[in-house]
Amino acid sequence: MATAFADVLGCPVCHGRLRAAEHGSLPCAACGARYPVTDGLADLVPLDSGQVETPNIRIMESRVLARVYERAWRPVLTRLLTGMSHDAERAWSLDRLDPAPDATVLDLACGPGNTTRSIATAVPAGRVLGIDFSTAMLREALASARDAGATVGYVRGDAHFLPLQPGSVDAANCAGAFYLFSDPPRVLAGVAAALRPGGRFTLMASQQPRLGGATTAALMRPSGLRIYARGEMEGILDGAGFDVLDRRPAGFMLLLAARRR
Ligand SMILES: C[S@@+](CC[C@H](N)C(=O)[O-])C[C@H]1O[C@@H](n2cnc3c(N)ncnc32)[C@H](O)[C@@H]1O
């Protein structure tokens, strides 16, 4: 897998190229850090990332959640939080991501690969790389990728330390994960660095509803779940070097399409 993405995957610390696997690990050609590969899954989270040790992230490590996520959890929550079906939400993003058939696409915080595989259908001569922090989710993703024979690969990574070479991806997507990130501007700066200039980025993030939004966000804050103020995500995107192309408010969520300047 790492070979198929040799020009894309990079060291999460220095973003240098990774050399071919040696003795069960991928060495960084630039700084010498080594990243383990276990049962076909490369673990590209830096040892001292320290960004994601929150209870919400630990829930995502649950094998039970990973097993039911795609068939039950995601469709039901999407309908409740957005009023849209998961299919309609994915179609909105994919239409605006509009990758060339041979594009290299990043699906950040890919979970069990539900969106990764739908992106793969749009790039039959390209590649989709799914990155997620949860090994349980990634094991589900790998199993489905084998079944579908899709042009996808998965690695474990932290969105705050993207294991990618600069300018190595043509387009990127991140659905349903921004409410979990501890440092959203840092994540977006990393996505901008990994995208080539002009590359598209689609995302679905939480957004405060018009009525009682600030109160809802304040009530959620102790849980560690972030509900963005109206316009906040557009501001962070702009600060990270993106132009917003399109937006679709949907209940407690906001779908956005942007382009790296
Ligand atoms: C609700 S799921 C979304 C999965 C998928 N993108 C979708 O649209 O259904 C959120 C995912 O974000 C991942 N995640 C949370 N924090 C992360 C981080 N810092 N780096 C990478 N993945 C992270 C979780 O492991 C989980 O799989």
Ligand SMILES: [Zn+2]
């Ligand atoms: Zn390095």
